[in-house]
Amino acid sequence: MPDKNLFRIGEVSRLTSTKPFVLRFWETEFPMLQPVKSPKGHRLYRREDIETVFVIKRLLYDEGFTIAGARRHLSDQGGEPNESAITGANGHAATAETEPQAVATQMATLNRKTLLDLRDSLRSLLTALESE
16 A cells, blocks of 8 residues: 555545445445545545455455444454354354364364455555555
């Protein structure tokens, strides 16, 4: 990303390959995505807002979350992995007594999440390098 702190919606649209109307809709659905408004009423996204857009996009498009599910996941995460990331289909945390296949599935999910986060970070870096 260019060396600045605030980005207009068109710039964010290009950086994240997300249409402006989608970004505006996501603002209504995800309370953690709240760009500041300029005195003229233009949306100005901070760097953390852009990272949030990448996460929302990954959850919805790559991981198949519903909007409500993605919203819940983001509010549960609070930016940090927590216990809900390693719960089984029955909603209980994995334990030593959990069957091996379930543990393997949970580990694969965590590994996938790590790889997707890495991909998003690399995409952001590539975008920043390309804009120089």
